[in-house]
Amino acid sequence: MPSNTNNAQPNAxxxxxxxxxxxxxxxxxxxxxxxxxxxxxxxxILDCLVPQALLDKCPSRDAREFTHMRYSAVxxxxxxxxxxxxTIRQLHYEPPRRTELLIGITMSNEDEELFSQTMYGVMKNIxxxxxxxxxxxxxxxxxxxVVVCIVGDGRSRIHPKTLDVLAAMGAYQEGxxxxxxxxxxxxxxxYEYTTPIPAAPSLKIEDGDQCFIPVQIVFCLKEKRQGKLxxxxxxxxxxxxxxxxxxxxxxxxxxxPGPTSICQxxxxxxxxxxxxxxxxxxxxxxxxxxxxxxKHGDEFLWSMKYLFPRLLQKAGYSLLDVLRWGRxxxxxxxxxxxxPLQNNPKTGKGPLQKYFRHDxxxxxxxxxxxxxxxxxxxREVVSKQGVYWTFRCIKSAYAISTT
Numbered sequence: 001m002p003s004n005t006n007n008a009q010p011n012a013x014x015x016x017x018x019x020x021x022x023x024x025x026x027x028x029x030x031x032x033x034x035x036x037x038x039x040x041x042x043x044x045i046l047d048c049l050v051p052q053a054l055l056d057k058c059p060s061r062d063a064r065e066f067t068h069m070r071y072s073a074v075x076x077x078x079x080x081x082x083x084x085x086x087t088i089r090q091l092h093y094e095p096p097r098r099t100e101l102l103i104g105i106t107m108s109n110e111d112e113e114l115f116s117q118t119m120y121g122v123m124k125n126i127x128x129x130x131x132x133x134x135x136x137x138x139x140x141x142x143x144x145x146v147v148v149c150i151v152g153d154g155r156s157r158i159h160p161k162t163l164d165v166l167a168a169m170g171a172y173q174e175g176x177x178x179x180x181x182x183x184x185x186x187x188x189x190x191y192e193y194t195t196p197i198p199a200a201p202s203l204k205i206e207d208g209d210q211c212f213i214p215v216q217i218v219f220c221l222k223e224k225r226q227g228k229l230x231x232x233x234x235x236x237x238x239x240x241x242x243x244x245x246x247x248x249x250x251x252x253x254x255x256x257p258g259p260t261s262i263c264q265x266x267x268x269x270x271x272x273x274x275x276x277x278x279x280x281x282x283x284x285x286x287x288x289x290x291x292x293x294x295k296h297g298d299e300f301l302w303s304m305k306y307l308f309p310r311l312l313q314k315a316g317y318s319l320l321d322v323l324r325w326g327r328x329x330x331x332x333x334x335x336x337x338x339x340p341l342q343n344n345p346k347t348g349k350g351p352l353q354k355y356f357r358h359d360x361x362x363x364x365x366x367x368x369x370x371x372x373x374x375x376x377x378x379r380e381v382v383s384k385q386g387v388y389w390t391f392r393c394i395k396s397a398y399a400i401s402t403t
Contacts, residue, residue, distance in 0.1 A: 041085035044073040044181040054170050058196050065194040071176045075184035081238035088242050089192045100137055100145040102245035104235035106228050107253035108153045112161040114254045119199035123215055125262040130213055143213040147243055151234050154225030169195040171217045191219040229359045236352055249335045256400040264397040265335035276340040276381045276389030280333045280397030333399040340381050340389045351380035
């Protein structure tokens with residue numbers, strides 16, 4: 001039979017000749033590289049370079065607050081944050097920056113759209129503060145007196161696309177998370193950055209020098225889910241004692257403040273020395289378009305429950321549940337003067353101590369979520385012994401609830 005050796009391997013001549021086995025060099029194995037970082041007072045604090053694409057959008061490319069993002073691996077309880085030698089970048093500037101307004105935003109597992117809408121509304125309010133030319137406080141560098149603190153409830157619970165938005169703004173970087181530091185378990189991860197990039201609701205990255213000013217962001221990502229009350233404890237007991245703000249504003253992701261609403265709350269507290277806090281009206285998004293009479297009736301009842309919860313607790317609570325207002329949680333849009341919130345330095349008792357007593361006794365499994373009733377804090381401020389504080393409701397300050 002004729003042989004088919006010529007057709008067996010038609011491409012054999014084109015293949016390169018392999019070297020002998022004894023001449024093949026072994027590729028060295030790549031072991032995992034370990035980088036040692038010097039601890040600051042026993043704490044892991046890193047200054048990380050931001051991506052060049054983000055740096056190109058910054059109006060100033062020389063200042064360290066734009067070129068570097070600061071990461072801190074917190075290994076303590078929020079009550080011991082300051083005593084454990086953890087700090088915030090505002091204290092390390094020359095001169096240290098004074099914080100006039102601390103805006104605390106709590107979130108759980110909301111998606112990127114809700115987060116972007118809330119953050120966009122906050123940044124518009126900060127921009128309007130800079131336009132108050134005749135103010136003794138808010139001038140061209142008003143952004144340096146505002147700190148936006150975002151607290152995420154649980155690293156495994158937070159929405160991954162929300163982290164992508166934060167990364168696009170420069171306030172988060174993947175791969176920096178450490179679960180243990182200095183032989184201690186990490187309780188929270190803090191990212192600090194001054195971002196010029198607005199969180200546009202269209203989810204498109206916009207140039208920072210077009211219409212917005214740089215905003216100082218402190219993103220606190222808790223390692224475990226511990227509830228909203230614990231998130232408030234990080235804001236008031238960890239960051240507020242270091243920043244010592246004049247006014248603290250509380251918001252939830254999904255609540256969009258009006259363009260000048262935060263300024264209206266601050267102004268109500270600033271002009272009256274007896275005002276310990278002020279709140280704005282929360283408007284449901286559905287009621288803005290007036291789809292039906294039932295929608296307006298629902299909105300009226302929900303507003304009544306929001307403004308007069310004690311009056312409707314017995315008489316109208318079942319009716320509100322029937323009208324499905326149980327699905328709308330108590331969205332926060334409240335501002336507090338920080339001085340009346342502080343506890344007595346001698347006894348350790350005060351509004352914050354009574355407000356957080358349920359959080360210090362929880363079982364660590366998020367069982368204290370229902371205890372985060374922010375109306376309790378208002379009552380403690382008004383009924384504080386030895387001083388006279390009032391609480392006002394500002395009609396011109398409003399926020400839109402999208403959930």
